[in-house]
Amino acid sequence: xxxxxxxxxxxxxxxxxxxxxxxxxxxxxxxxxxxxxxxxxxxxxxxxxxxxxxxxxxxxxxxxxxxxxxxxxxxxxxxxxxxxxxxxxxxxxxxxxxxxxxxxxxxxxxxxxxxxxxxxxxxxxxxxxxxxxxxxxxxxxxxxxxxxxxxxxxxxxxxxxxxxxxxxxxxxxxxxxxxxxxxxxxxxxxxxxxxxxxxxxxxxxxxxxxxxxxxxxxxxxxxxxxxxxxxxxxxxxxxxxxxxxxxxxxxxxxxxxxxxxxxxxxxxxxxxxxxxxxxxxxxxxxxxxxxxxxxxxxxxxxxxxxxxxxxxxxxxxxxxxxxxxxxxxxxxxxxxxxxxxxxxxxxxxxxxxxxxxxxxxxxxxxxxxxxxxxxxxxxxxxxxxxxxxx
Amino acid sequence: xxxxxxxxxxxxxxxxxxxxxxxxxxxxxxxxxxxxxxxxxxxxxxxxxxxxxxxxxxxxxxxxxxxxxxxxxxxxxxxxxxxxxxxxxxxxxxxxxxxxxxxxxxxxxxxxxxxxxxxxxxxxxxxxxxxxxxxxxxxxxxxxxxxxxxxxxxxxxxxxxxxxxxxxxxxxxxxxxxxxxxxxxxxxxxxxxxxxxxxxxxxxxxxxxxxxxxxxxxxxxxxxxxxxxxxxxxxxxxxxxxxxxxxxxxxxxxxxxxxxxxxxxxxxxxxxxxxxxxxxxxxxxxxxxxxxxxxxxxxxxxxxxxxxxxxxxxxxxxxxxxxxxxxxxxxxxxxxxxxxxxxxxxxxxxxxxxxxxxxxxxxxxxxxxxxxxxxxxxxxxxxxxxxxxxxxxxxxxxxxxxxxxxxxxx
Ligand SMILES: Cc1cc2nc3c(=O)[nH]c(=O)nc-3n(C[C@H](O)[C@H](O)[C@H](O)COP(=O)(O)OP(=O)(O)OC[C@H]3O[C@@H](n4cnc5c(N)ncnc54)[C@H](O)[C@@H]3O)c2cc1C
Numbered sequence: 001x002x003x004x005x006x007x008x009x010x011x012x013x014x015x016x017x018x019x020x021x022x023x024x025x026x027x028x029x030x031x032x033x034x035x036x037x038x039x040x041x042x043x044x045x046x047x048x049x050x051x052x053x054x055x056x057x058x059x060x061x062x063x064x065x066x067x068x069x070x071x072x073x074x075x076x077x078x079x080x081x082x083x084x085x086x087x088x089x090x091x092x093x094x095x096x097x098x099x100x101x102x103x104x105x106x107x108x109x110x111x112x113x114x115x116x117x118x119x120x121x122x123x124x125x126x127x128x129x130x131x132x133x134x135x136x137x138x139x140x141x142x143x144x145x146x147x148x149x150x151x152x153x154x155x156x157x158x159x160x161x162x163x164x165x166x167x168x169x170x171x172x173x174x175x176x177x178x179x180x181x182x183x184x185x186x187x188x189x190x191x192x193x194x195x196x197x198x199x200x201x202x203x204x205x206x207x208x209x210x211x212x213x214x215x216x217x218x219x220x221x222x223x224x225x226x227x228x229x230x231x232x233x234x235x236x237x238x239x240x241x242x243x244x245x246x247x248x249x250x251x252x253x254x255x256x257x258x259x260x261x262x263x264x265x266x267x268x269x270x271x272x273x274x275x276x277x278x279x280x281x282x283x284x285x286x287x288x289x290x291x292x293x294x295x296x297x298x299x300x301x302x303x304x305x306x307x308x309x310x311x312x313x314x315x316x317x318x319x320x321x322x323x324x325x326x327x328x329x330x331x332x333x334x335x336x337x338x339x340x341x342x343x344x345x346x347x348x349x350x351x352x353x354x355x356x357x358x359x360x361x362x363x364x365x366x367x368x369x370x371x372x373x374x375x376x377x378x379x380x381x382x383x384x385x386x387x388x389x390x
Numbered sequence: 391x392x393x394x395x396x397x398x399x400x401x402x403x404x405x406x407x408x409x410x411x412x413x414x415x416x417x418x419x420x421x422x423x424x425x426x427x428x429x430x431x432x433x434x435x436x437x438x439x440x441x442x443x444x445x446x447x448x449x450x451x452x453x454x455x456x457x458x459x460x461x462x463x464x465x466x467x468x469x470x471x472x473x474x475x476x477x478x479x480x481x482x483x484x485x486x487x488x489x490x491x492x493x494x495x496x497x498x499x500x501x502x503x504x505x506x507x508x509x510x511x512x513x514x515x516x517x518x519x520x521x522x523x524x525x526x527x528x529x530x531x532x533x534x535x536x537x538x539x540x541x542x543x544x545x546x547x548x549x550x551x552x553x554x555x556x557x558x559x560x561x562x563x564x565x566x567x568x569x570x571x572x573x574x575x576x577x578x579x580x581x582x583x584x585x586x587x588x589x590x591x592x593x594x595x596x597x598x599x600x601x602x603x604x605x606x607x608x609x610x611x612x613x614x615x616x617x618x619x620x621x622x623x624x625x626x627x628x629x630x631x632x633x634x635x636x637x638x639x640x641x642x643x644x645x646x647x648x649x650x651x652x653x654x655x656x657x658x659x660x661x662x663x664x665x666x667x668x669x670x671x672x673x674x675x676x677x678x679x680x681x682x683x684x685x686x687x688x689x690x691x692x693x694x695x696x697x698x699x700x701x702x703x704x705x706x707x708x709x710x711x712x713x714x715x716x717x718x719x720x721x722x723x724x725x726x727x728x729x730x731x732x733x734x735x736x737x738x739x740x741x742x743x744x745x746x747x748x749x750x751x752x753x754x755x756x757x758x759x760x761x762x763x764x765x766x767x768x769x770x771x772x773x774x775x776x777x778x779x780x781x782x783x784x785x786x787x788x789x790x791x792x793x794x795x796x797x798x799x800x
Contacts, residue, residue: 133760135690158761204766206774207629212761275788325753332778336786337521340633340779345626355629363764365757372700372757388699 003297005074012067013074016053020082023047029085031343031356033209038122038164041088045119054117055093062109063117069248070300076254077293083258091160092116092123094249096169098241099188103229112190124162124193126170126215127238129155134373136171137183137235141217143172149223150174150189150231152197155216160367162213163202167192175232188234190226197221207342207359246368247313251320253293259327259357260289266334266354281330288323295319311381314374321364321371328358393720395463402440403463409436410471416769422474423631427529430474437473438509446484446661451491452504453484458723462668466719469672469748472772474632476526478665478783479514480506483534485661486515486616489654495646502532516638518614519659520784523635524622533619535638536655539612542640614652616644630775662784664726664737667719667744670780671712674748677755677773678708685758695758704754711747718743738793745781752777 005013029044030037048054049063057072058064067075087093097116100109115121132139141154152172162168168191175185193200197220202210229237244250267282295316299309331354332339343352343359365371379385395403413436418429437443445461447453455461461481468477484503491499505511514524515534522544527533537544620641625634682705685696695701722740725733752774756763763770781787 128761131689133690134695135692138690205764206766206771208766277788277791333782333787335782337523337782339782340628340630341635342627342629345628345635346624347626359629362753362756363761366761366764370757370760372698375700 009071009074012071013078016075016078017082019051019053020078020084023051024082024084028083028351031209032086032088032161033163033205033211035164038088038161041085042119042122044085045087045089045122049118054089054119055097058097058113058117062113068300069303070297073248073252073254073293073296073300076252077257078254080252080254080258081261088122088161089116089119090250091125091165092121094244095125095241096123096190098244099169099228099237102240103188103237107225108228121167122161122165124159124165124168124213124215126156126159126162126168128158130157133158134370137181137186139171139173139186141170141172143174143187143189143222143231145174146221149221150187150227152189152191152217152220152222155214157214158203158212158367159215160212162193162200162215163210165193168215169228171234171238174234183235185232186234186238187231188228188237189222190228191217191220191222195220205359206362207344207356242369243309243313246317246374247309248296248299248316250317250368251324251364253289253296256289256320256323256327257293259324260286263327263331263334266331270334270336278330278333281326281333285323285327285330288319288326292316292319292323311377314369314377315382317368318371318374318378321361324357324361324364328354328361332358393717393724395459395720399460399463402460403467406440406442406464406467407470409440410467410473413471415471415473416772419472419474419632419772422634423627425528425625425634431529433473434475434512435509437468437477438507442468442477443480443509444484444507446481446488446665447503447507448488448491448499451488451499452507455484456488456726458664458726459720461665462719462723465665465668466672466675469669469674469776470676472632472673472676472776476512476514476530478662478669479525480512481665482517482658482662483513483515483532486534486536486654486658489657490646490650493647493650493653495650498644498646505531515658517655517659517662517784519655520662521782522637523626524619524638526634527619527622527636527638528625528634533622533638535617535619535640536614536651536658537617537640538614542615542617542643544637613648614655615648616646616651616655618642618644628775628779630779631772632776633779659784660726660734660737663741663790664719664722666780666783667722667737667740670741670744670748670777671715671719673773673776673780674708674712674715674744674751677748677751677770677777678705678712680770680773681705681708681755681758688760701758704758708747708751708754711750715740715743715747732797735794735796738790739797741784742787742790742794745777745783746787748777749781 025044029040032038032041045054052063052065055063056065056067056075057069060066093116097113100112116123127136129139129141141152141156143150143152154172156170159168170189171186172189173185174187177185191198193215197218199216199218201214201216203212203214205211263282263285267278271278273279303309335349335354338347338349341348341355343355345352348355376388380387413433415433418433421428422430441454442464444453445455445457445464447455465477484506487499487503502511502513506513511532512530513532513534514526514530515536516522516524517536518538524533524535618641619638621639622636623639625636628635682696685701685705686694688695718740722733722736725736755770756774759770762768763774765771
């Protein structure tokens with residue numbers, strides 16, 4: 001057991017660091033949750049893609065570098081340490097792309113992946129519905145067969161970034177399967193957010209910014225070419241990427257290492273060292289960030305050796321979402337009377353980074369499957385305990 | 391002994407509940423956040439009619455107080471309905487000015503407090519124990535500023551030791567009270583200057599500055615002075631949309647004996663913390679009530695989510711925490727009413743606990759509502775933001791905890 005990098009991995013890390021040092025904008029782009037900020041983040045994706053940094057694990061033919069998970073973890077550490085912008089293309093790269101690799105056709109991959117890598121197409125995930133949150137399989141939006149494709153009808157909600165994104169992927173009930181469990185008969189379809197029949201209503205999150213949106217679908221035509229996997233078998237396609245949504249790839253250790261470093265710096269600059277309770281909290285965050293980093297290295301090694309993840313991403317999700325809350329909650333306490341300022345306030349410390357980070361962290365235990373559901377999964381699928389009343 | 395609100399106090403609480411529920415405070419809060427104060431001020435007039443604004447004001451100045459028990463009961467209701475405006479600050483100004491009056495300086499009390507009780511005059515303040523912002527300065531007629539230091543400029547007061555606790559009021563200087571070794575304090579200033587990134591303003595005066603000043607004993611503690619603001623800086627938004635914060639711009643000094651101002655400021659800080667604790671209790675209760683109602687009706691997997699044990703347990707924990715926070719708030723009220731020497735510690739215990747409970751209740755409420763709780767347009771967000779804001783109002787949780795330890799100091 002060791003933590004040594006090969007010379008090639010060291011080179012890769014150094015190359016990433018040098019590139020980031022030369023390219024990360026000095027003035028960070030504006031908030032992702034504004035039209036202008038969204039455009040600035042999109043431009044950053046183009047910059048990344050131009051030198052093949054936007055999806056390093058993808059095969060080269062689609063704009064990637066064919067790198068391993070371990071190398072991606074290293075890249076992420078460098079990326080966040082450099083203070084590089086948030087990834088507007090994350091839904092596509094983290095959620096849709098793995099499904100395309102596993103279930104898509106060659107035509108779909110060739111058509112959809114390169115513009116995803118370059119930020120030319122930004123994707124939104126349209127799974128949740130007003131009545132189908134944790135119980136996603138109970139969704140009611142439908143796909144009705146039409147010549148050469150499907151007509152989508154219904155309502156989706158809480159779709160992150162849909163306010164400004166280009167396309168969305170979602171699940172729709174296409175086959176009435178009376179008597180069978182509700183996750184049968186679903187179809188995974190992709191559609192443009194400006195297609196005829198689509199209405200997008202932005203929703204303000206806690207701080208009022210339109211971080212997500214409702215999507216109303218009124219007979220939106222989707223050609224067969226934009227159905228992913230077999231019609232009626234969409235649940236399997238969607239669930240094959242649920243691990244990607246929850247685990248390491250959604251929120252990499254590098255993100256928390258960089259934030260923990262900033263927290264320690266804030267503590268050193270502002271706190272009373274005699275306040276041992278705060279000191280303990282800061283130290284706890286630092287230790288947890290390190291634990292997550294090492295855990296990630298272990299996962300990468302296991303996958304490299306041919307292992308699989310199973311339900312493990314549920315534990316990652318619990319860990320990173322609680323860590324994010326502890327990290328930002330501690331920061332706000334360190335900021336004393338400035339901790340209550342909204343991210344948009346002129347006086348907000350560090351341009352509102354801590355305030356915005358806290359707001360965002362509050363959602364961590366909710367999205368990508370709530371933490372209550374993840375705990376059930378760990379108890380039942382990892383520990384093998386009897387299934388509860390769900 | 392009868393450690394319970396009496397029938398009259400309960401009736402007062404219920405009448406406030408009815409009045410505030412009928413008034414539709416969420417709409418008033420949203421308007422207030424936009425700087426449209428009309429609906430909120432209409433609410434204020436009704437609070438004045440109900441006597442709420444005079445609860446900390448002695449009869450000599452138009453009030454009915456000081457009545458800390460009634461204030462605890464009423465302010466819990468204000469929190470429960472998310473009433474906008476400087477409610478805590480109104481009580482603190484009343485405590486400040488009436489304490490000055492009792493020390494032989496009745497001028498400011500006579501000038502301001504009758505109007506405050508009647509509802510026509512609105513006041514707010516900053517104290518050394520709190521942050522640099524005056525809440526709702528843009529809608530107030532009088533913005534009182536208590537500053538430490540020679541010039542009265544922000545950050546001038548290096549010491550941040552308002553009062554020494556002997557006056558019986560929380561001053562938010564818990565660490566100082568605990569008497570950390572002065573040598574440690576010197577290190578504190580050297581390596582941990584409490585400076586806010588950006589403008590060099592002290593972020594945490596009480597900790598960063600206190601001990602070093604003690605060490606430089608020959609220097610007297612900097613003077614504490616009272617000013618009326620001549621204006622205010624731009625409004626800074628808080629995570630609680632109802633809280634409009636602004637830095638006061640110093641106006642004329644109210645010429646008063648320094649020792650009287652110092653003692654009154656410490657007294658006012660205690661009342662601010664106390665009123666804030668009562669308000670936080672109401673915020674926590676509202677978060678719980680709304681969440682219980684929601685999980686009864688929200689169905690997933692063919693069952694109300696409130697039937698899932700994970701959901702039930704979090705709500706039961708929230709209820710239990712509130713159950714044990716309320717006696718602390720009421721205990722602080724009794725101590726204040728009696729002028730007990732230990733009142734500062736009682737207030738601190740109440741403030742630390744009630745604000746912690748409200749903060750935890752907000753996390754639970756958000757989590758159990760799911761995504762809808764995360765939206766600004768859903769009213770729950772008003773209480774979620776307020777719980778976070780009250781946590782750091784008038785001193786840090788650590789400051790109040792340190793002060794609360796005095797409960798068991800001989
Ligand atoms: C910031 C944010 C971004 C999001 N982005 C997207 C997106 O891009 N695309 C998308 O499709 N969706 C998105 N979502 C929606 C997210 O997937 C849902 O919020 C989540 O699935 C939970 O559903 P719900 O909000 O309806 O809560 P509910 O399912 O109604 O849950 C309410 C509460 O009940 C609990 N609960 C439910 N069932 C059980 C059970 N069996 N046992 C114990 N407790 C239970 C939950 O844990 C929760 O605490 C986003 C949500 C947020 C907050």
